[in-house]
Amino acid sequence: MAQTLLRLEDLHTQFFTGRGVVKAVDGVSLHIDVGETLGIVGESGCGKTITALSVLRLVPEPGKIVSGKIEFRGQDVTKMDDEEIRDFRGNDVAMIFQDPMTSLNPVTKVGFQIEEAMTAHNRFSSSAAKSRVIELLKRVRVPAAESRVKDYPHQFSGGMRQRAMIAMGLANEPSLLIADEPTTALDVTVQAQIIQLMKQLNRELGTAMMLITHNMALVASLCQRVVVMYAGRVVEEGPVEQIFTSPQHPYTWSLLRSVPRVDEARKDRLVSIRGLPPDLVNPPPGCKFHPRCPFVIDRCRVEPEPPLEQVATNQVARCWVLMSNVKEEDIAAAKTSALSLDAAKILKQDLAVAPVDEVPSNAGN
Amino acid sequence: MQATEKAPVTSVKADPVLLRVQGAFKHFPISGLGGLSVRAVDGVDLEIRRGETLGLVGESGCGKSTLARLITALLPVTAGKIILDGQDITRLRGRKLRRVRRKMQMIFQDPFASLDPRMTVGGILQEPLDNFGIGSGSDRTRRVQELLRLVGLNPNFNNRYPHEFSGGQRQRIGIARALAVNPSFIVCDEAVSALDVSIQAQIINLLQDLQNEFNLTYLFIAHDLAVVRHLSDRIAVMYLGKVVETADRNDIYDRPQHPYTKALLSSIPVPDPVVERDRAPISLKGEIPSPVNPPSGCRFHPRCPIARAPGVCSEVEPLLEPHGARDQSAACHFAGQA
Numbered sequence: 001m002a003q004t005l006l007r008l009e010d011l012h013t014q015f016f017t018g019r020g021v022v023k024a025v026d027g028v029s030l031h032i033d034v035g036e037t038l039g040i041v042g043e044s045g046c047g048k049t050i051t052a053l054s055v056l057r058l059v060p061e062p063g064k065i066v067s068g069k070i071e072f073r074g075q076d077v078t079k080m081d082d083e084e085i086r087d088f089r090g091n092d093v094a095m096i097f098q099d100p101m102t103s104l105n106p107v108t109k110v111g112f113q114i115e116e117a118m119t120a121h122n123r124f125s126s127s128a129a130k131s132r133v134i135e136l137l138k139r140v141r142v143p144a145a146e147s148r149v150k151d152y153p154h155q156f157s158g159g160m161r162q163r164a165m166i167a168m169g170l171a172n173e174p175s176l177l178i179a180d181e182p183t184t185a186l187d188v189t190v191q192a193q194i195i196q197l198m199k200q201l202n203r204e205l206g207t208a209m210m211l212i213t214h215n216m217a218l219v220a221s222l223c224q225r226v227v228v229m230y231a232g233r234v235v236e237e238g239p240v241e242q243i244f245t246s247p248q249h250p251y252t253w254s255l256l257r258s259v260p261r262v263d264e265a266r267k268d269r270l271v272s273i274r275g276l277p278p279d280l281v282n283p284p285p286g287c288k289f290h291p292r293c294p295f296v297i298d299r300c301r302v303e304p305e306p307p308l309e310q311v312a313t314n315q316v317a318r319c320w321v322l323m324s325n326v327k328e329e330d331i332a333a334a335k336t337s338a339l340s341l342d343a344a345k346i347l348k349q350d351l352a353v354a355p356v357d358e359v360p361s362n363a364g365n
Numbered sequence: 366m367q368a369t370e371k372a373p374v375t376s377v378k379a380d381p382v383l384l385r386v387q388g389a390f391k392h393f394p395i396s397g398l399g400g401l402s403v404r405a406v407d408g409v410d411l412e413i414r415r416g417e418t419l420g421l422v423g424e425s426g427c428g429k430s431t432l433a434r435l436i437t438a439l440l441p442v443t444a445g446k447i448i449l450d451g452q453d454i455t456r457l458r459g460r461k462l463r464r465v466r467r468k469m470q471m472i473f474q475d476p477f478a479s480l481d482p483r484m485t486v487g488g489i490l491q492e493p494l495d496n497f498g499i500g501s502g503s504d505r506t507r508r509v510q511e512l513l514r515l516v517g518l519n520p521n522f523n524n525r526y527p528h529e530f531s532g533g534q535r536q537r538i539g540i541a542r543a544l545a546v547n548p549s550f551i552v553c554d555e556a557v558s559a560l561d562v563s564i565q566a567q568i569i570n571l572l573q574d575l576q577n578e579f580n581l582t583y584l585f586i587a588h589d590l591a592v593v594r595h596l597s598d599r600i601a602v603m604y605l606g607k608v609v610e611t612a613d614r615n616d617i618y619d620r621p622q623h624p625y626t627k628a629l630l631s632s633i634p635v636p637d638p639v640v641e642r643d644r645a646p647i648s649l650k651g652e653i654p655s656p657v658n659p660p661s662g663c664r665f666h667p668r669c670p671i672a673r674a675p676g677v678c679s680e681v682e683p684l685l686e687p688h689g690a691r692d693q694s695a696a697c698h699f700a701g702q703a
Contacts, residue, residue: 192632260595273563
């Protein structure tokens, strides 16, 4: 049995806005073992970033952790005093953000920023920190690290800035690295390099990772386990291979089929999830996914939200229907066209009346 | 796909090629640097056939968006020809240019920045109709409502403002605006990149349905190769201002001839953990060089895993020539050998 590093229990984080209370994280429970890589997936606004920020107690105003437990190595993060939380951030857990352009200080040299991350936590003496900077930049494979430490962020390319961010995150040898969309802002070839780097660091240093992303392919590439979030709730969780081969929640199923695969030749239609993510001030009754679910039944609308129940070994899902019970023809129907064909017909009739001007063409071509 | 068989109503000749780009260059001079310029598009030849979708891919800064703006005559070319329906549009001005503009429209990346926040949706959709004098006043109002219905929005929303809509809905408005004047050719510049995955799928499906319904020709520009492969019939890969490979969407994936294409394709993760375990991305050395001063010979040679440099690769610029499958071309001295 692997040792649990981080455990969230029934975490509620809410934002108190003029419009009402936004339940951004609504009773999330999850855990990460030592050295494990966990993916948290979902669309914008599903609460995945706020879950991560809650772990670090960095929820921005007017947000607040309302209830629940965050246990790191058995210690409750929500009860830490200022001194303890400072020590916890950086030394135990580090976070890298989506946008490497805005996460670095533009007027300070990159090397100094990494050094600062170490001296601030008193883990290394200032001379040790200084010599570690180059070593760290080499570890994240910044070329010519010796001369690059004196560069400013604007002299780094996007990929190099993200490497510098990762170096900073790793500076105090944390046991958990939280990466929030670490490759979204990067070009594909650079993205591949960063993924390779993160894989390597996880293997070599045994750093556990919480990867927050909307990109299912990234999860497939990097993670051992995956948590799917929708409207502030965990809707499915399980080992990556199981979730990808037999997702049980219709939301997970739709997410996986809404992205085309580069290695697939078929020009099959994508599954598009109708409608929009719900308003978290007034979430729909019953299952929160029911207004968008292609396989909705009456029970989903009427009864209270389904519980997170075991659907296979190590796999849980929050659904009354489950994909294993959905018929083939219903799956086919979920892929049909949403185009308004009668509107298209009327528009075409209009065109017959007002044809496009003929532009004279060059005869010789 | 099947759309290629149907001859569009507007064409006189049966020329299968709708748009030809011939030796197009776009250099942006840098002031104060003594005649230096950013060579954003540096000698591109390309064909787009009627009813097809041509996917244009490449990393940021490779010149794909500049090429799109040359094709739509939003930027003047430094040199070269853009031939639409047999007519060179690079020298057109005034009324003649306006007439051509009606045939081609553009859908932009950012649905937040590409709609005027002070205009109602009805106003935004009616503007192109007013602009080109299409129909009478009541025709236009009706057409705006049909356009909204076509892209899956409530026709009664025409009095609302862009901020009242979500990103996906705004992108639908952008698509409706492009369709308003009944174009035959639409350039989609990263049209789905800014959207959430589920919404992205809605827009991709909508674009495909509209193409089948109205026999549209698309130039689809994106950095997401999976989306491009899904939507396109043919794909062109750009690197540092030049097209390095073109081919059928399946050939380019199964048998890439250019080492850059191969590296690009290998770096895309696949949403399948079993495939991912064995996928070995080809990692390229260094970064994209500056388009102000591109490398000699083949522009890709400093990063190329198979380049012979010093040698032919650093001395002679390769031409885009047939290699590999039918309809496939690559600009590489050692095409197919990576």
